[in-house]
Amino acid sequence: TKLLLRSTWQMLLGVVLVVVFSDPAVVLFGELGVRMGVSGFYVAFVLAPFASNGTELFAAYSYGAKKTSETVTIALSTLIGSCVVNNTYVMGVLYFMVWYRQLVWTFTAETIMLLFIQFAVGAIALRPTQSVFMGYVTFSLWFVTLFMAVGLKSEMGQGLLGLLED
Numbered sequence: 001t002k003l004l005l006r007s008t009w010q011m012l013l014g015v016v017l018v019v020v021f022s023d024p025a026v027v028l029f030g031e032l033g034v035r036m037g038v039s040g041f042y043v044a045f046v047l048a049p050f051a052s053n054g055t056e057l058f059a060a061y062s063y064g065a066k067k068t069s070e071t072v073t074i075a076l077s078t079l080i081g082s083c084v085v086n087n088t089y090v091m092g093v094l095y096f097m098v099w100y101r102q103l104v105w106t107f108t109a110e111t112i113m114l115l116f117i118q119f120a121v122g123a124i125a126l127r128p129t130q131s132v133f134m135g136y137v138t139f140s141l142w143f144v145t146l147f148m149a150v151g152l153k154s155e156m157g158q159g160l161l162g163l164l165e166d
Contacts (some may be wrong), residue, residue: 025051041110045146049086056082072130080125087114109152117145 029047033040050057056078063075091114098105124130124138 042146042149045149052086053082076125076130080121083121084118087118090114109149112152113145113149116148117141 025048026044029044030040032047033043036043060075060078063071063078066072091111094107097103098107120141121138124134127134
């Protein structure tokens, strides 16, 4: 019961922290975008994963630093699990809000990009062994998806208006 009480307390504290800091973070990303002349989507795309997954990144680094097969597997599993959960949650919230608010669908580029990265990282994760080179390939996918989003928005008639604000 002591463990249950402690975990409940930590979950409640985490929820309070998210409620308190999530709106200011969104405002901050938007303001950074305005000051840099870039859409808030791209600022959030670059910064939000570090803010929301900082603990997973730190835990994965700590495990990976031990450089044993078992700890590297744990590190990769932590990161992949975090990506799957985050992307699934974000897509679920997006689809729900589009349905609930009856919004016009303008998220095709983002959806294609998210599905691409999910399948690409999944294919890499299914390899029986991982190498440092594949780590660099996986990391480079982050930049690929950013450029992919710009390109897809451009192909879908939005030009660079999604990236550069007037």
